[in-house]
Amino acid sequence: MPENDTGRRPPLPPFTEETARRKVRAAEDAWNTRDPQRVALAYTPDSRWRNRSESLTGRERIAAFLTRKWRRELDYRLVKELWAYGGDRIAVRFAYEWHDGAGRWYRSYGNENWEFDRNGLMAHRHASIDDLPISAEERLFHWPLGRRPDDHPGLTELGL
Template structure:
């Protein structure tokens, strides 16, 4: 069972391979849409900026994510490694969701992560933009592996 005492590998300093593993692990956790699973990837005193919202600590993160997925229905996420150093990773991401009116959206963005020695994220800064899309423009349809969708320069 997940807890805050067991290290969350891979641990820094990161290599290209271990940074890739960390990114896909985060993607998989977020696609569960379960804040009580996700919180164990962060230090108990972690800090976040998610657009215009600032959070500190895992209790606030759980509250934020719970509210997020009450609004963002059908959420499916893809994260890709952008850059890394010893204890930092930058990712680009895309996710799709629909609102209460059934309007589909794609969110494009970047995240800046800083990790503690135990492999938990102690800082997460996110910037994102939402773009209205039609049902026909969706990439991450049900049953599609988000990792198999071709995302190229024309999507940046």
């Protein structure tokens, strides 16, 4: 998998509130592309993940995981929100909506803890996630697939 042009992913640690918020939005935007190769470039080549009950190491495994995820989680739309930050670490909370192949909708809620290297690549990601079945009428994320519009409410504004 090719490196990005510089091998750096600004903003770089140590994070301020402003740079942490930009890092969170950049991650949300990338994940909303549902492009496993692009998303994997934000992680160090040896990045370590825990996602639910699965542990992964390395970009290739991360990209393979994301490929499986987005084949199963259809019409995926994600919102992330900064929870805390300090030094080279950021904590986020998130929610995403998706449906399975049978058309059943879900809202998945979770928290992530991130640790970055000096180049702004994520070296560690720990995610805890719960899935809530919802009806199509309960959906809150209706923007066209891709980046969430800037004027779309975030988690706090939506009461999530």
